[in-house]
Amino acid sequence: MRKEKGLLIVLSGPAGVGKGTVCGALRNENTEIQYSVSATTREPRAGEVDGVNYFFKSREEFESMIENNQLLEHAEYVGNYYGTPIDYVKQTIEEGTDIILEIEVQGALKVRERFPEGVFIFLMPPSLAELRKRIQGRGTETAEIIDRRMTVAKEEIDMMKKYDYVVENDEVALAVERIKAIVTAEHCKRERLIEKYKQLVEVE
């Protein structure tokens, strides 16, 4: 029987909603989902391993990846490039392994253009008041910056319409359960399985 392909799962949502925490908790559960490794031009920190934490690239290498369309998306942040190598994602999926990508909203929408068959999950704060609290909770920002972030967050929430699923991050454990359920359900989707079962009917 033909082996089923893996899924590209894209977890996104407004800054402050807790994408990193939820993704980390999912990782700790030791599910069979692989985590996407980004390429970056920033220097490796102590203990970071090339190909595990990041693919470390020179600026020239990274720019040639951009030119050759080898990145699903990329962005520049504090003078360094970050991006998702398309080959790594495709290879993982072809092997039949699911891969998850944790990414901000604009980047996710770029991924959708290149990879419409991905499963796009939007992580939602339980309320805007709660999101404000989480952004404030970091304690490092001025009121003005917090207001600006809230405006951006509202615009990002409006982008939810381009996603397949919305997961509320009321509790990390609940959000993780919902994401796992979505992955299981997506594997049961008829359009992903019909070829496999056609064979079953023809073979007997």
Add this chain to the structure above:
Amino acid sequence: MRKEKGLLIVLSGPAGVGKGTVCGALRNENTEIQYSVSATTREPRAGEVDGVNYFFKSREEFESMIENNQLLEHAEYVGNYYGTPIDYVKQTIEEGTDIILEIEVQGALKVRERFPEGVFIFLMPPSLAELRKRIQGRGTETAEIIDRRMTVAKEEIDMMKKYDYVVENDEVALAVERIKAIVTAEHCKRERLIEKYKQLVEVE
């Protein structure tokens, strides 16, 4: 915040695949899913309660339900009518409760016509050899009848293309987990939630 509607979940699949067993196991888990109560013209058996096991109807009452379009589907079996009252399903959903309907393939497709927003799950045997074993396992049928049933089963498997999900019934516990995951995922679907969250953005 507006209350979300419940889901109509339709569990179907070829005869012998184990719909009843899987549905019973799901029921034993005490999930919040309600079970659809069928209307029938057959006599109540000892201990059966009207409105719980079945809605017991006279032949005249049942035929008037058919005429008045009050059934999602119906069939005649060994001289008695069986059918799904549409009002019961609609009311449960409006209350925000999920309702599951366990039904054979032809009936499920009729339900789809009336209720396209339902979640249609096709229960699959792990293989046709296994399905044959299960049908034989009842030990009550001749070889000819078993062959005829297998032909019907293959035709029914071909109907899988009209369903949203395919769940393999390799182990009852696994099939139940997959169905629960599908229900959770369906509640996270963006198109079911977007109205709720639009309010959230507008309200602050």
